[in-house]
Every structure is written in structure tokens, then in C-alpha cells.
Amino acid sequence: MSDSEARTAREEWGSRFGFLMAMLGAMVGAGNIWRMPYTTGQNGGGAFLVAYVLLLYVIAVPGLMGETMIGRYTNHGVIGAFKRVFRTRSAQGLGLVVLLVNVALMSYYAPTIGWALYYAAHSLLFTFTQSGFQTTAFWQGFINDPALVIGMHTVTMVAIAGVLVFGIRRGIERVVKWMIPLLVVALLAVAAMGLTLDGGMEGVAFVFTPDWNYLTKGSTWVAALSQALFSTGLGWGIALTYGSYLGRYDDVPLGGGLFTAVGNTSIGLLAVFATFPIVFAFGLQPSAGSNLLFISIPKVFPKLPGGGLWGVTFFVSFFFATFTSGLGITEVGVTTVTEETRLSRTGAVLSVCGVIWLLGIPSAYSTTFLGWMDYVCGSFGLPLATLSIVVLVAWKLGPSRARVIELNRNTGVYVGTWWEPIMKYVIPVVIVFIIAYGAVSSIGTPNQSLMVAGLVIIAVLLAASVAVMHVIGTLPDATAADGGGE
Amino acid sequence: MALSTVAWVTLLISLLVVPGVALVVLVRSLRTEDRKLELLTEQDAIDEYSPRALADLRQWIRAHPDDPYADVARSRYDECVRTLREIDEPYYDWSEDQIAELELFEEDE
Numbered sequence: 378m379s380d381s382e383a384r385t386a387r388e389e390w391g392s393r394f395g396f397l398m399a400m401l402g403a404m405v406g407a408g409n410i411w412r413m414p415y416t417t418g419q420n421g422g423g424a425f426l427v428a429y430v431l432l433l434y435v436i437a438v439p440g441l442m443g444e445t446m447i448g449r450y451t452n453h454g455v456i457g458a459f460k461r462v463f464r465t466r467s468a469q470g471l472g473l474v475v476l477l478v479n480v481a482l483m484s485y486y487a488p489t490i491g492w493a494l495y496y497a498a499h500s501l502l503f504t505f506t507q508s509g510f511q512t513t514a515f516w517q518g519f520i521n522d523p524a525l526v527i528g529m530h531t532v533t534m535v536a537i538a539g540v541l542v543f544g545i546r547r548g549i550e551r552v553v554k555w556m557i558p559l560l561v562v563a564l565l566a567v568a569a570m571g572l573t574l575d576g577g578m579e580g581v582a583f584v585f586t587p588d589w590n591y592l593t594k595g596s597t598w599v600a601a602l603s604q605a606l607f608s609t610g611l612g613w614g615i616a617l618t619y620g621s622y623l624g625r626y627d628d629v630p631l632g633g634g635l636f637t638a639v640g641n642t643s644i645g646l647l648a649v650f651a652t653f654p655i656v657f658a659f660g661l662q663p664s665a666g667s668n669l670l671f672i673s674i675p676k677v678f679p680k681l682p683g684g685g686l687w688g689v690t691f692f693v694s695f696f697f698a699t700f701t702s703g704l705g706i707t708e709v710g711v712t713t714v715t716e717e718t719r720l721s722r723t724g725a726v727l728s729v730c731g732v733i734w735l736l737g738i739p740s741a742y743s744t745t746f747l748g749w750m751d752y753v754c755g756s757f758g759l760p761l762a763t764l765s766i767v768v769l770v771a772w773k774l775g776p777s778r779a780r781v782i783e784l785n786r787n788t789g790v791y792v793g794t795w796w797e798p799i800m801k802y803v804i805p806v807v808i809v810f811i812i813a814y815g816a817v818s819s820i821g822t823p824n825q826s827l828m829v830a831g832l833v834i835i836a837v838l839l840a841a842s843v844a845v846m847h848v849i850g851t852l853p854d855a856t857a858a859d860g861g862g863e
Numbered sequence: 864m865a866l867s868t869v870a871w872v873t874l875l876i877s878l879l880v881v882p883g884v885a886l887v888v889l890v891r892s893l894r895t896e897d898r899k900l901e902l903l904t905e906q907d908a909i910d911e912y913s914p915r916a917l918a919d920l921r922q923w924i925r926a927h928p929d930d931p932y933a934d935v936a937r938s939r940y941d942e943c944v945r946t947l948r949e950i951d952e953p954y955y956d957w958s959e960d961q962i963a964e965l966e967l968f969e970e971d972e
Contacts, residue, residue: 393892393893393896393897394893397889397892397893422870422873423869423870423873423874423877426873426877427873430877430880430881578865578866581866581870581874582866582867582870585866585870585871585873585874585877586866586867586869586870586873587869587870587873625911626899626903626909626911627896628892628895628896631888631891631892631895632888632892635884635888636885636888636889636892639881639884639885639888640885640888640889642881642885643881643882643885646877646878646881646882647882777923778923778930778932778936780919781916781919781920781922781923781936782920782923782932782935782936782939785912785913785915785916785919785920786911786912786916786939787899787909787911787912788913788916789891789892789895789896791913791915791916
């Protein structure tokens with residue numbers, strides 16, 4: 378086999394289970410565990426769930442179907458997919474936007490995985506159940522030690538590179554096939570334990586008692602829209618990238634769309650059962666974010682029978698959730714760099730992980746910087762990436778062509794014409810609304826200058842990416858409309 | 864603390880429409896893909912479109928004969944029809960009458 382043939386030979390997932398677990402693992406992250414329970418409780422409990430589940434089925438499921446479909450159709454990563462469908466150099470800039478947003482996202486997500494790894498390691502050492510253990514002091518001691526946090530960030534990126542270098546089947550698939558089932562079992566076990574605690578059911582009541590008045594509040598629907606759109610990983614390029622490794626006979630809508638979106642939310646619900654009974658049973662503050670996980674929850678373990686082992690179960694599973702997302706986010710870059718440069722996969726893994734490691738140092742050094750990155754990426758970068766992919770699927774390839782030619786090919790569930798207006802109109806309108814709502818609602822708040830900076834950054838990112846790809850982009854060899862999924 | 868009736872209802876519906884659906888979809892997805900593998904091992908090919916999906920494809924090709932993607936669509940349509948004529952056991956729910964009625968676009972030209 379010649380070198381060029383070797384480079385164009387493309388891996389495929391080894392098993393259906395492996396693909397489904399990889400998709401689930403990539404989309405389930407820290408947000409499912411530390412944000413969804415709190416967001417649900419703060420926005421009317423059951424009322425929020427009604428709004429969220431409705432939007433999940435109306436937006437996230439069809440959106441993920443479209444994104445996975447374009448990956449299988451083109452058999453390419455983010456830049457290659459834009460290249461093959463648009464067939465212009467400038468439009469590949471939109472693919473570059475998706476790639477750069479992923480790299481930026483991973484640059485501050487990697488230190489977060491490092492935090493989870495640090496806590497998972499200490500849970501294995503039974504640190505949290507030692508006498509005199511102080512959770513706040515432990516957290517402050519860790520997060521205010523730049524060498525330690527950067528060290529954990531480094532270990533994280535080395536571990537991710539160590540998996541990705543083995544490729545899709547022998548790397549990602551081999552890891553997620555046991556990490557995700559273990560994550561589910563661990564969350565189930567913690568939930569079962571939590572529900573047996575005195576006062577544990579109060580946590581369940583907090584989340585599931587509906588306050589229907591919340592359905593009339595705009596903020597509830599915006600929170601549900603954001604959760605449905607972005608916690609499912611729609612438009613990040615991960616579904617596109619993982620979909621590009623599907624075989625021609627693989628189904629897209631059932632696994633790539635429905636299972637990924639609903640499975641991801643199922644883990645979020647499991648997290649509700651795993652965290653909130655404990656939080657209420659021990660009178661902790663049900664706050665969102667890292668404080669809940671790294672300060673509040675560890676206080677509980679010394680008070681539980683077999684608390685050390687519960688600590689292991691909880692923090693190791695949290696690490697699995699974050700690590701498998703890290704694999705998905707980084708693979709977007711690795712696949713693209715492998716295809717668009719002369720680097721081998723190993724070279725691409727080392728380059729992408731090296732760049733992410735370097736860019737992640739400021740976020741590892743300063744949680745304030747990490748917060749800024751999270752705000753800019755979450756409020757503007759990810760919506761722009763999602764919009765780019767929607768433009769590719771619904772406005773260039775076209776929803777009708779996409780559905781009849783590719784989406785319903787080898788499908789496990791027939792997708793009707795209802796899918797077309799959702800892809801073409803509903804999802805883009807929702808994204809633009811969320812960007813605008815985020816921008817307007819930050820006026821007059823401390824985030825105002827960050828919002829302006831965020832808008833400027835995405836405008837510059839878009840213009841620069843289009844300009845760069847106009848100069849360095851290449852055109853595909855194949856005829857106009859052929860998909861790669863043959 | 865006991866949950867109120869409405870909280871129980873919300874809880875149960877949430878479990879049904881989220882993890883319940885996820886579990887059913889997981890099992891269905893694994894089973895259908897196993898079935899595809901089985902058929903591919905036995906007969907080397909499977910029909911790639913269901914009767915409904917192939918009808919959509921046919922309608923679209925007739926409505927957009929000069930579309931840039933029409934050639935890809937015609938080629939996939941014809942490939943599916945040929946496969947259906949060759950294989951013993953279709954993957955989708957095709958009847959023999961339905962298969963007999965199918966025509967290749969290639970034959971029309």
C-alpha cells in the first residue's frame with residue numbers, strides 16, 4: 378500500500394456499543410453533574426424538566442442527527458466536511474472556526490479534568506475520610522498552588538494523548554467501553570445510597586416538585602434552551618467527527634441523534650439522584666459549579682458508613698465523565714490536523730495536545746481566567762460553532778437532500794419531513810436568540826465588558842478564519858456531490 | 864419527607880421519557896445493528912433504504928432531476944433496487960410485490 382493510500386484509509390468504529398458509548402462519553406461532562414441538578418432546582422423543578430425535555434426532543438435530537446449525518450456523509454473532520462460540501466476555500470473558514478472553538482474549549486476544560494483527576498487520586502488514597510480533613514482548606518490549598526494545578530493539567534493532557542495516539546478503535550473505543558458503563562453503575566450506586574439517607578428525599582422533592590409559574594418566565598425557557606442546545610454537545614464538531622468514523626451501513630438518527638441526546642440527559646438525571654439527596658440530607662448548599670463537588674460533597678464522606686469507598690465511587694466516576702469528554706473534544710482537532718496536514722496521527726495527537734496544554738496554562742494558573750474563557754466560549758464561541766455546522770447541513774447541503782439521500786440511509790428509525798424546518802429555521806433562530814439574550818442580559822452587569830470582548834473575539838475569529846482558509850485552503854478532488862460514505 | 868403526588872408524577876414521567884427512552888433506544892440500536900451484521904455476513908449486501916425512505920428518495924429525484932446531488936441520489940436509489948433484487952432477505956420490511964414494482968432510474972434513461 379502506498380503512503381497516500383495508507384493515509385486515506387480511514388478507521389471505523391469496531392462496534393456499535395463502542396460508538397454509542399463514545400458519543401455518550403463525549404457529551405456527558407462536568408456540566409451534567411454539577412450544573413443540571415442545580416439548574417433544574419432553581420428553575421421550577423419539574424416545570425423546568427418539562428420545558429427542557431420538550432426542547433431536547435425538538436432541538437437537540439434533530440440537531441445531533443444532522444451533525445452526525447454530515448460526518449458520515451463526508452467521512453471527514455470539520456474542515457474536510459466544509460471543503461467537500463461547500464467546495465470553496467473561504468467556506469472552510471467556518472470549519473476552522475469549529476476547530477479553534479474546540480481547542481479554546483479544551484484549553485480550559487483540561488485543567489478542570491485535572492481537578493477531577495486530583496480528587497479521584499485522593500479518593501483512592503482515602504484522604505477525604507482522614508480525621509481532621511478540612512474540605513475548604515484542601516480545595517484552597519490545591520487551587521491556589523499553580524504548580525500542582527498545572528501539573529495535573531499536564532498529566533491530563535499526557536493521558537489524553539496516550540489514549541488518542543492509539544486511534545479510534547484501539548484508543549477511544551477501548552477506553553469508553555468500560556468507563557461509561559462504570560460511570561452509570563457508580564452514579565446508580567451513589568443515588569441508591571443517597572436516597573436511603575434521612576432527609577435524602579428532600580433533595581428529590583427540591584428538583585422534581587414542579588412550580589408551573591416558572592413555565593411563564595422567559596428565564597426558564599432560556600435556561601432550558603441553553604441546556605438542551607449546549608449540554609448535549611450539539612454543534613461542537615464532536616458528533617461530526619465521531620460520525621465520520623461510522624461505516625456506510627451504520628444508522629445515524631437512532632444512535633447519533635436520539636440515543637446521544639437522551640442518554641446524555643439520562644446521566645444528568647442520574648446526577649440529580651446522586652448529588653441532591655446527599656446535599657439535602659447533610660444540609661449543604663445546593664450551589665452550582667465546582668464548589669458543590671469539591672467543597673460540599675467531600676464533607677459528607679466521613680459521615681457515611683464506608684465513606685472512603687463512596688468517595689472513590691463518586692470522584693472516579695466524575696473523572697470518567699470529564700475525561701471521556703476531553704477525548705471527544707481533542708479528537709476534533711486530531712482528526713482535522715491528520716487530514717489537513719502531512720502529519721501522521723501520532724504527530725497530530727502530539728501537536729494538538731501540545732497546543733491545548735500550552736493554551737491551557739493560563740486557565741490552570743487562574744480560575745478567574747478560566748471563568749472568562751468559559752463565559753466567552755459558552756456564550757459566543759460554541760453558539761458560533763453550532764451555527765457554522767447548521768449552515769453546512771441545512772443551508773448548503775440542504776435539509777431535504779440531507780434527509781432523503783443520507784439521513785434515512787441505513788437508518789434505525791425513519792425521519793420524516795418535520796426534521797427539515799427544524800434544522801433550517803428553528804435551530805439557527807434559537808442560537809441567534811441565545812447569543813442575543815446573553816449579550817443583552819449582560820448589559821449593566823460586571824460581565825458587560827467581557828460580553829463586548831466576546832462579540833469582538835468571535836467577529837475577529839470568523840473573519841480571520843475565513844481569510845486564512847481562503848489563502849491556505851485546498852479544494853477536494855472528487856466530483857461535486859459525492860459523499861464520502863461509500 | 865414524602866414526595867407530593869405531583870412530584871411523584873413528574874419524577875416517574877421524567878424517568879420514563881429520558882432514561883426509559885435511552886434504554887429502549889440502546890437495546891434497539893444494538894439489536895438492529897447486530898441484525899445488519901448477520902445479514903451482511905450471509906449475503907454480502909443489505910438494502911440501504913426502507914420502503915418509505917426509498918419512496919422519498921424517488922420523489923425527490925423526480926422533483927429535482929438536475930440538482931447537483933441528483934446523480935448521487937440516482938446511484939444510491941439504483942444500488943438499493945439492485946440489492947433488493949439480488950438478496951434473499953431484506954433488512955427492511957419489503958414485500959415481494961413492493962420489490963417487483965421498483966424500477967431503476969438507469970433503465971429509464
